[in-house]
Amino acid sequence: MFHSTAVSSNDLIQMSHSHLLRFTFVYGDKPPQIPLVPLRFFDTVNNPTPKFNDILDSGADEITIPRELAEYLDYKIIPRKEKINTAGGEMNAFVTNGDFSIGRGGREVRYHSIEMCVVDHDIPVLIGIKPLFDDYSISIQAYENKVVLTPRQKK
Amino acid sequence: MSGTEKDTHLGKWVLLDKKNKVIYSNKHLIKVVKKGKEYPKDEVIIEKNVPQHSCFF
Numbered sequence: 279m280f281h282s283t284a285v286s287s288n289d290l291i292q293m294s295h296s297h298l299l300r301f302t303f304v305y306g307d308k309p310p311q312i313p314l315v316p317l318r319f320f321d322t323v324n325n326p327t328p329k330f331n332d333i334l335d336s337g338a339d340e341i342t343i344p345r346e347l348a349e350y351l352d353y354k355i356i357p358r359k360e361k362i363n364t365a366g367g368e369m370n371a372f373v374t375n376g377d378f379s380i381g382r383g384g385r386e387v388r389y390h391s392i393e394m395c396v397v398d399h400d401i402p403v404l405i406g407i408k409p410l411f412d413d414y415s416i417s418i419q420a421y422e423n424k425v426v427l428t429p430r431q432k433k
Numbered sequence: 434m435s436g437t438e439k440d441t442h443l444g445k446w447v448l449l450d451k452k453n454k455v456i457y458s459n460k461h462l463i464k465v466v467k468k469g470k471e472y473p474k475d476e477v478i479i480e481k482n483v484p485q486h487s488c489f490f
Contacts, residue, residue: 327469328469328472331479347466384475401481
């Protein structure tokens, strides 16, 4: 089941039906040339942040945000019972739920009440598997500094 | 972001305009978010200026 509502106006008005949009995002050609996608977060009373260029991270289970951002958005932050495993070892983390949209230029797909991982570290926002990799075939075309998101085919 | 700008703002959160030029930077994310909200929607974008060869955990 998709978790998204497509929006097409500058006011992010929700449409009555849900669907995904195809996106192509071009990221910088200067090092470190990390694949980025534009996301906007919404606080608990639906105020949007400016857009963020967030890092695609297929090695992460879910979206990971720094605690400072979660607190600014007034999200409820709950400690995880167990530490999370990272490339650098185990670390404490928290869980929250929040809204975001992906896209730009008036073409955005809104996601509601998505579980996110919160960490105390001042890291960039990381876009893990859930929910975007579940909904899209994501192709990183590093030779053109391009990320292409193609909505998955319904079975 | 030019190479010189990358060096100047390394490790900071940056606010970029449509031409990808840095118009504000700060080590505190929320200060950059608040500055970004002063601009019309879609005119700016926030990014963490990470060094090359970064690993985040």
